[in-house]
Amino acid sequence: MTAPWRAAVRTLEERFWVAGVAANFARALGLDPSGQQALGIVAAELTSNAVKYAGGGTASLGALEDPASARRGVAFEIEDEGPGIAALEQAWRDGVSEGRELTPDTPRAERRGLGLGLGAVLRLADEVVVSTGRGCGTKIRVVFWVKEGARPSPEAKAGDAAHRPPCSLPGGEPL
Ligand SMILES: Nc1ncnc2c1ncn2[C@@H]1O[C@H](COP(=O)(O)OP(=O)(O)O)[C@@H](O)[C@H]1O
């Protein structure tokens, strides 16, 4: 993959920036709006994991062209030098965070995530490749292909303000 964009990520806040860069990149390559947003969510989740569990990493984006099928797509990669994902099979499962199954009774102090990030990545991306090993860091590459013939998502329907009940807060004006 040629990577025209690459950046170090160190803080949790940077996931929003990475998501925006990824979504713009996807738009420029012709992904439809829901593909752009899906890539943004995936990029944000993977960036947050690299920061939370490995102290940071390097994110990159590149354009892909599959000569066999003439498909075009976007690859997002994130690489870190952290401890690796222990029990990878378990980590993909929804509700598993830091090696344990979260329940409604899991104490506040023991919740650092929802345990839904990797599951969402798997559901949203067209392809996911993970290389990870204890003490070897983690590299995750996801691919989103341009869906040929896909139509742009319909415009979000604006709510009709005139039909909403007036705001009942003291002093409030109807929106
Ligand atoms: N880059 C990484 N390095 C080490 N462990 C990771 C990494 N990414 C994910 N993990 C492990 O996989 C688990 C599941 O990740 P995820 O589904 O995103 O849930 P959450 O981040 O909410 O715990 C994490 O709790 C963590 O134990």
Ligand SMILES: [Mg+2]
């Ligand atoms: Mg996560």
